[in-house]
Amino acid sequence: MAAGIRQKDSVAPRPGRAGGAVAWRGAGLRRERFHGYLFIAPAFLLLAAIILYPLIHAFQTSLHRTRGLRIDFIGLGNYEKILAEPAFWDSLAISFAFTGIAVALHVALGLALALLLNEVRFLKTAIRIAFLTPWMVAPAIGAIIWMWLLEPQFGVVNYVLRSAGLISEYKIWLGEPALAFGSIVAVDVWRGVPFIMLLMLAGLQGIPREQYEAAEIDGATRPQRFRYVTLPNLRYLLIVASTLDFINTIRHFDIIKVMTQGGPARATEVLPVLLYNRAFLANRFGEAAAIGVALLVIVLALTIVYILLTRPGRASES
Amino acid sequence: MAQQAPCIVSVDVTTAAYNGYLMPLDAYWNAEPESFRAAWSESILSAARWDGELWGVPSWGGVYAEVYNRDLVEAAGLDPENPPATWAEYMTWAEALSGDDQWATAILGGRTDTTTRVLLSWIYSNGGEPFNADMTESRFAADPRSLEAIKTYLGLEAKGLAAPGATTINYLEQTNLFAQNRIATMRNAYWSVAKVLGDNPALEGKLFVADPPMNVEEKATVATMTADSISSSCAHPDEAWAFIKFNNERKWAVQRATVANWMPLRNDVSDDPEIASNPMLRKFVEIGGYAKTYPLPHPHWADISTNDIVDAVQEALLEPERVEEIFQALDAKLNEKLNDV
Numbered sequence: 001m002a003a004g005i006r007q008k009d010s011v012a013p014r015p016g017r018a019g020g021a022v023a024w025r026g027a028g029l030r031r032e033r034f035h036g037y038l039f040i041a042p043a044f045l046l047l048a049a050i051i052l053y054p055l056i057h058a059f060q061t062s063l064h065r066t067r068g069l070r071i072d073f074i075g076l077g078n079y080e081k082i083l084a085e086p087a088f089w090d091s092l093a094i095s096f097a098f099t100g101i102a103v104a105l106h107v108a109l110g111l112a113l114a115l116l117l118n119e120v121r122f123l124k125t126a127i128r129i130a131f132l133t134p135w136m137v138a139p140a141i142g143a144i145i146w147m148w149l150l151e152p153q154f155g156v157v158n159y160v161l162r163s164a165g166l167i168s169e170y171k172i173w174l175g176e177p178a179l180a181f182g183s184i185v186a187v188d189v190w191r192g193v194p195f196i197m198l199l200m201l202a203g204l205q206g207i208p209r210e211q212y213e214a215a216e217i218d219g220a221t222r223p224q225r226f227r228y229v230t231l232p233n234l235r236y237l238l239i240v241a242s243t244l245d246f247i248n249t250i251r252h253f254d255i256i257k258v259m260t261q262g263g264p265a266r267a268t269e270v271l272p273v274l275l276y277n278r279a280f281l282a283n284r285f286g287e288a289a290a291i292g293v294a295l296l297v298i299v300l301a302l303t304i305v306y307i308l309l310t311r312p313g314r315a316s317e318s
Numbered sequence: 319m320a321q322q323a324p325c326i327v328s329v330d331v332t333t334a335a336y337n338g339y340l341m342p343l344d345a346y347w348n349a350e351p352e353s354f355r356a357a358w359s360e361s362i363l364s365a366a367r368w369d370g371e372l373w374g375v376p377s378w379g380g381v382y383a384e385v386y387n388r389d390l391v392e393a394a395g396l397d398p399e400n401p402p403a404t405w406a407e408y409m410t411w412a413e414a415l416s417g418d419d420q421w422a423t424a425i426l427g428g429r430t431d432t433t434t435r436v437l438l439s440w441i442y443s444n445g446g447e448p449f450n451a452d453m454t455e456s457r458f459a460a461d462p463r464s465l466e467a468i469k470t471y472l473g474l475e476a477k478g479l480a481a482p483g484a485t486t487i488n489y490l491e492q493t494n495l496f497a498q499n500r501i502a503t504m505r506n507a508y509w510s511v512a513k514v515l516g517d518n519p520a521l522e523g524k525l526f527v528a529d530p531p532m533n534v535e536e537k538a539t540v541a542t543m544t545a546d547s548i549s550s551s552c553a554h555p556d557e558a559w560a561f562i563k564f565n566n567e568r569k570w571a572v573q574r575a576t577v578a579n580w581m582p583l584r585n586d587v588s589d590d591p592e593i594a595s596n597p598m599l600r601k602f603v604e605i606g607g608y609a610k611t612y613p614l615p616h617p618h619w620a621d622i623s624t625n626d627i628v629d630a631v632q633e634a635l636l637e638p639e640r641v642e643e644i645f646q647a648l649d650a651k652l653n654e655k656l657n658d659v
Binding site: 151152262265281283 | 338339419491495550617618620628629636
């Protein structure tokens with residue numbers, strides 16, 4: 001009886017329809033579609049207001065020479081200027097180096113920690129929360145804490161390392177180019193690893209136990225089980241996590257702005273920091289907007305890669 | 319409220335005026351009686367003028383002098399009553415004041431314009447002029463006296479006389495080092511004294527201030543100038559001007575100096591009993607008499623002072639053997655920027 005009702009409902013003619021499959025191509029469908037657009041209109045308008053309009057405005061600004069309220073249209077002049085500047089290319093190189101190293105470490109350490117946590121049998125929740133703490137701290141606050149830890153004269157890091165005999169004199173962690181770059185990478189890794197760890201842990205827990213048992217019966221060692229069972233099962237997740245992390249990290253601003261402001265001597269001036277310095281220290285908003293558009297193009301390219309990698313067909317194959 | 323700035327603002331006058339953010343004040347200023355206008359010297363007012371117009375009323379500032387820790391000076395066997403007046407004497411003191419985990423001073427090399435202020439005070443103390451009179455030419459390397467001052471000042475770290483890590487040292491780090499007795503002297507303004515005593519109350523009564531050591535006869539240092547201005551979008555400029563006049567009355571200038579450690583820029587307050595009875599404040603006021611005003615009058619000064627000069631200082635600190643080359647490159651860069659108006 002119930003099946004009969006469902007069948008009756010599913011084929012019952014609706015107002016405006018002649019009935020059957022042919023009716024879905026008629027005026028009724030167009031009206032349905034119109035209603036669909038109406039339903040998504042509020043969300044679209046909201047997104048347009050908070051994303052599309054600022055993007056258009058930023059692009060418009062990038063076509064102007066701005067000196068406060070004195071604004072002159074210069075076409076692509078700002079793009080020509082920033083692309084001719086070594087500062088832009090240096091900054092781009094620093095951005096890719098910072099992002100590449102940080103993402104590689106996020107993924108490697110995140111996976112390693114997830115493997116360890118997956119084996120934990122006691123106090124699982126408490127340990128997971130403890131590992132997640134850096135991710136829960138606001139990045140700017142974490143950066144300030146690390147600034148004081150790394151402070152040359154009074155910082156705990158120098159004190160501990162010198163007490164342990166690992167360094168003979170205090171290091172200027174944020175004052176020398178290589179050390180400053182290493183320090184911001186380290187702090188970003190401290191902040192970024194927990195999220196990747198969480199994703200990997202979820203992935204690990206989704207791997208059927210039977211696969212490990214079968215591998216063990218076949219005599220696979222632990223490294224072999226990792227190589228031939230764990231990694232293939234996590235492959236898709238690793239691609240998604242690292243691509244999203246790359247997109248997220250290349251836009252990083254807060255930690256670097258707080259800790260080094262792009263210094264010393266621009267050694268840590270990633271693109272978002274260059275953009276900020278150009279806009280708010282140099283008052284050149286047109287050039288800053290052009291840098292922002294360039295950064296947007298890079299992020300869009302990465303997003304396209306991400307979409308291609310996560311297409312439904314590819315995902316199910318993986 | 320879109321694009322509506324507050325009526326009264328305190329900003330980098332020349333840059334803001336050039337950008338169209340400020341309202342010229344000449345009409346209001348000229349309408350005031352001579353007794354009001356006479357409270358500011360032409361020298362101070364010139365720092366608030368640009369393009370022939372007045373854009374702000376100088377309200378308060380900071381005179382960059384040399385502040386010493388009396389205990390450390392005496393512990394080094396030096397006489398606090400006779401602080402160094404010349405660079406040569408200062409170097410002798412610096413040697414005596416440097417030891418294990420203690421240095422004579424700190425070089426400022428962090429990314430703020432305080433780095434530029436202190437660098438300029440050293441350049442001025444050597445008779446250097448890093449810019450020509452109409453601010454169209456940069457002469458950090460081209461002017462021998464400027465270059466000599468830069469090399470001397472930035473060279474203090476390599477000699478072990480300044481705290482290491484200068485590229486990370488700003489006002490905050492400098493005053494922390496001073497408050498913790500890690501450096502014995504600091505080139506700073508009167509407000510730094512309040513910061514140091516807040517950090518370490520045990521230093522109360524143990525600080526003294528002196529003229530910055532000079533390498534030429536004519537004394538000079540830096541005094542920052544903060545002005546009260548009216549924004550160009552202000553709908554009530556008459557009321558704003560009335561408040562600026564109130565805010566710059568003599569009694570408030572004295573209060574700002576004695577309570578907030580902000581130096582008065584009026585020329586009629588030095589004999590005020592509250593100022594005259596405070597030896598340290600009196601000394602700062604005296605040094606302010608020969609100080610050159612800061613910021614320098616150019617529309618791009620905010621960019622130049624916070625980005626370009628700081629970059630050059632950081633590079634020079636990291637590669638001391640290339641100081642001249644780095645500042646030559648700075649001159650070339652700034653010559654282009656100074657003329658891009």
